[in-house]
Amino acid sequence: MVLPGSRALTRRHVFGLTTLAAGGGLLSACASADRAAATSSSAAPAPTAPPSEAAGAVSGEDAWKQLLAGNTRFIGDQPTHPHQAAQWRSSLVQAQHPFACVLGCGDSRVTPELVFDTGLGDVFTVRSAGEVLDDAVLGSIEYSVEHVRTNLVVVLGHAGCGAVSAAIDLVRHKGEVTGNIATLVRAVEPAVLATPPDPDPGKFLTACVAEQARRVKTELAERSEIIRDAVAQRGLKVVAATYDLADGKVSELT
Template sequence: MKFTPPFTNVAALLIASAGMAYGNDPHAAAASSAHTAAPAVTPEAAVAKLMAGNARYASNSTSSGKPTGKARAANAQTQHPFAIVVGCADSRTSPEIVFDQNLGDLFVIRTAGNLVDDYALGSIEYAVAHLGTKLIVVLGHERCGAVKAAVASGSAPGHVGSIVSDIRPAVKAVEGTAGDLLENAVNENIYRVADKISRKAVLGDAASSVRIVRAVYDLDTGKVEWLK
C-alpha cells in the first residue's frame, strides 16, 4: 500500500493559458481569494485517506457503525470536503461507499462515463475556490456501460448521443492496441477527462496547490486502482 499515484499539477497546465483565461478577470480573481477557513488537507493526505477508506471497504462485507448523525451535525453549517471525485453515475460505483467516507468528506460529481461539461467544471471550480479542496480524483470503472456504448457505436438516441460522441475519441485512440478494447477505452477516457479538467478548470491562484489523480474501480473486487 506504499504506492502513491502520480499527481498532475494543474498549475503547470493552467499557467500557459492563465493570461487569457484568468488574469484579466476581476470576478475570477475575487472568487479565487474567497477561501473559507477550511482545514488544509494536502493532496497527499487526501489520497492516503481515500486509499485507506477503499481498503476498509474492499476488505469488509458490510459497513455499519458509521457516525452519520455526528457527521450531519458537524457539516450542517459548512463543509470542507477533502477530495473532489468525478465519477460515473453507475449505481455500483458510489464514491462515498467505495472510499468508505461520510457526509461532508467528498465533493462528488457524477455523470455517465465520468465526463465533465461546463456544469461539472463549474462545480470543481466552486469546490476549489470556496471549500478549499485540493485533490481532484477522476474515477472510472470496469465494464462502464457508457464506454461500452461508445465502443459499440459512434451514435445513440437522444442525449445519450452526447455522451457517446464525447467518449468516442478515447475509443478511437486505443483501437488496435494490445489488450481488451473496453478496458483500454475506460482508462483512456479517464486520462482524457483528467486532461480536460487540467486544461479547462479555472482555478486561479489555487491551481498551484491542487492535484489531479486518476483511478479505476474494479466492480468485482471493490478495489480502486490508481493509474500512473
C-alpha cells in the same frame, strides 16, 4: 468556513445549504462522539481529517492516502461507515470541509462515498456518466476547488462502464443512441479512437475506460483556469483512477 460576502452569497445561491449539505463549523464534542461511534465496530482509524481543521487544511497527497485507506477497508469488507450519525449530521449544518472532490460515473455500482468508506461532509462528489465534462460538471468541480478548497480531485472511471461501451459500439457503427444520450456517448468517442485496438473485447473496454479517465484529467486543466491556478499555486492534486467492480479496488492510473 466563513467566506467573504460575495463568495458566501454565490455559494448559498448556487448550491443551497439544504441541497448540498455537508460541511464544517464542526464541534469537537461532536467529532469525538462520531469518532468513537465510527471506531466502536472496528479498530480501523477514522478516515477523514480532524473535523476541527479548516477548509483546505488536508493536502492533496494526504487526501489521496485517506481515500485509499478507506478503499482498503471497503475491499476487506471492514468499512467503518464513518460520519453518518445524527450528531455528526447536525454538526455539518453551517458549512462543509470535504477533503477531496471525486468526479465519478453515475453507475449505481460505483458510489464514491461507499468505495472510499467515507461519510457526510467528507467528499464533494460530482457524477456524470463516463465522467464526461460539460460546463456544469466542470463548474461543480471548480466550486469544490475554489470555494470549498479541496486539494484533491479524483477522476474515477470503472470497469464495465456502459457509457464507454456505448462509445465503442458507436465507433463500430453498432447499436443506436438517441436523444441527449448521443451527446454523452460522442463525448467519450475520442477516448475510444485513441485506444490501441485489442482483439479481447474485455481488455479493450478496460483500456478505453482508462484512456477516458486520463483524458478527463487532462481536460480538467485544459478547460479550467481555476484548476490550473490551484495546481500551480497551492499544489492541487489531480488523479485519474479506475474502480474494479469485482474486487472493489481503486487503482491510480499513471
